[in-house]
Amino acid sequence: MSRLQARDIRNSQEARRIIEERGLSHVKVGMFDIDGVMLGKYMRRDKFLNALDNGFAFCDVVLGWDSKDELYDNVRYTGWHTGYPDAPLRILPETCRDVPAEGDMLLFLAEFEGPAEAICPRGLLRRVLDKARGMGFGVSGALEYEFFLFDETPQSIRDKGFRDLKPFTPDMMGYSMLRSSVHAEIYHELLALAEAMDFPIEGLHTETGPGVLEAAIGVDEALAAADKGALFKVFTKVWAQRRGLMATFMAKWSPDYPGQSGHIHLSLTHADSGASAFFDADKPHGMSDLQRHFVAGQQALMPELLAMLAPTINSYTRLIPGFWAPTDATWGVENRTTALRVIPGSAKSQRVEYRLGSADANPYLAMAAAIGSGLHGIQQRLEPEAPVVGNAYEQAHPAHQALPRTLWDAAQRLRVSEAARGLFGDDFVEHFAATREWEERQFRRHITDWELDRYFEII
Structure with missing residues (x-):
């Protein structure tokens, strides 16, 4: 044996x-x-x-x-x-x-x-996937994370008061072959760790910003994909600290650089045949009726479920125009300025990318929100609004597509959402909304450097 x-x-x-x-x-x-x-x-x-x-x-x-x-x-x-x-x-x-x-x-x-x-976050996602199976669907997913590496330790960042931190590499060098070749051993170690711990990385490269990397984790059944994403975040931090470095998945650590995303790629298959439920070669952009309803549900519920995808005070500093993060519940075809990006392809590759989520989100809750809202759209046979063509940041959008601008407001939208209660249960909605209200209250107890600089002397 x-x-x-x-x-x-x-x-x-x-x-x-x-x-x-x-x-x-x-x-x-x-x-x-x-x-x-x-x-x-x-x-x-x-x-x-x-x-x-x-x-x-x-x-x-x-x-x-x-x-x-x-x-x-x-x-x-x-x-x-x-x-x-x-x-x-x-x-x-x-x-x-x-x-x-x-x-x-x-x-x-x-x-x-x-x-x-x-x-329980994992239990919540499992129940959403049970719902999908009951509707006759299998769900596949994959997570992409951006994270910054620093030449710091847990002690050094505290000694510095989290100021004047030294990124692992300087300057803005997205997709840099120079960086990945000079520091090849770093990349090889992380790729090997990911293989050994079964959250294999399909693509790893620098992003725009000093010391920032993006990792695309391999696709899997959605619950396993969430496990992979959650473990990737934890053990990337473990690996970095064992090397005398630090990795952060904060949504935004500096006002000078884009925030860090946690994009979710999703597709449905018919459980009985394994065939794609999203692909229809005879429809525009290959979008089947089911994919269209799925995207419509995601769009419709995005403002109500935002707290599950942007769960911290810091999350909302990322959601500003022009920094590769959506600001309204929009969708488009191959459009990275929208919250939902439909990616046309074949029966194997047709999918939707939920671009709203930040790197600080709990992978189980983020996927539960992204999948649950899509299933809601299928059940209600919802239709999406017109896709955005061009730069979504420069266009006006209907008021109901606006996303909450603070964690407190997002928690209130979640708390009163009948769809959220139907998808996730009253116990979860009440508990999670309360935890986000707590988080906002904790923030309000503190005085920021900005307030001191702005008001201390002059007011």
């Missing part, structure tokens, strides 16, 4: 076998919280093997605090009023990965069960 590989694991029996073959004393187990932050622990072998069949428990505070471990005071699911009890999780054998920096170590993802499942 051949030795099992991590990417071959599909069930608990195979998970047991690979752990035994490697003689591991401990295994890594992780899950993702509302902000897309990966949390977890090393678990002793006997406890892990028991958890494969029976699940395990984790303090539900991880669903009740923000990205700085500060406790929400406005959510119902958990808090001081519940005493922060444990919540059950199930281990997902099919998510098994090697952890190259740790020898034979294995990593498994977990997902919340019970009441916590209603607000």
Whole structure:
């Protein structure tokens, strides 16, 4: 019997076998919280093997605090009023990965069960995909991320107060063969890591800005694609810090450079035949009726679901004209100035790129919003508005296409959205909207450098 590989694991029996073959004393187990932050622990072998069949428990505070471990005071699911009890999780054998920096170590993802499942980001996407299957569709997806590399450490950026940081490379050199050749070992290491951890990178290149890279992750079934995107973000940061560098996926770290996107490519297939549901050679741009309805749903619900794709205060500094980020719920064919870019092609390649999302979004929530809104369009047989031709930034658009301009406003749109509640459930909408309101309140407690410079002396 051949030795099992991590990417071959599909069930608990195979998970047991690979752990035994490697003689591991401990295994890594992780899950993702509302902000897309990966949390977890090393678990002793006997406890892990028991958890494969029976699940395990984790303090539900991880669903009740923000990205700085500060406790929400406005959510119902958990808090001081519940005493922060444990919540059950199930281990997902099919998510098994090697952890190259740790020898034979294995990593498994977990997902919340019970009441916590209603607000679990991965569980939310899984339920949206269950809906797609119930409608007769399979969903494929791929994520693209831009991120900046810095010649800094976690300590040095704090010592500098996050000011005067040194990018890994200087100047604006998008698609630079010079940069990728001079620093080839950096690229090779990241590409190798991505292959080893099963989030393979189809394309890696410099973008416009000092030290910025863009990585296009390979296409997969949508839930697996979200796993790949989430793990890519975490372990790119791990890899960089182990090298004495830092990677950031902030939506925008400097007013001088474009923001960092998290674009989502999506396509549907007919579950019974595997044929493309988006491609119709007899229709304009190859867009089938189903793709047209899907895009219409995405367009219609974009203002209501924006908080799921732009979830931080910083996200909204990216959504300004002329910086490669959309400002209205627009669509076009092969148009990178619009929020939705239909990419014509063949039955294999026909798809839509959801360009609104920023790199700071939780991949599970961003994909749930992008897919769920498209399914809504199919169910309601919605029709998109006229596609934008030319520069969307220079054209006037209907008022209802305008996107919320702040996180607070986006949270309010989500909270009152009947479509969001129908797609994702009341528990999730209430919880997530409250967490975004909390985030805005935390920001309002602080005084910015801009305010001090503008008002301290003169007012």
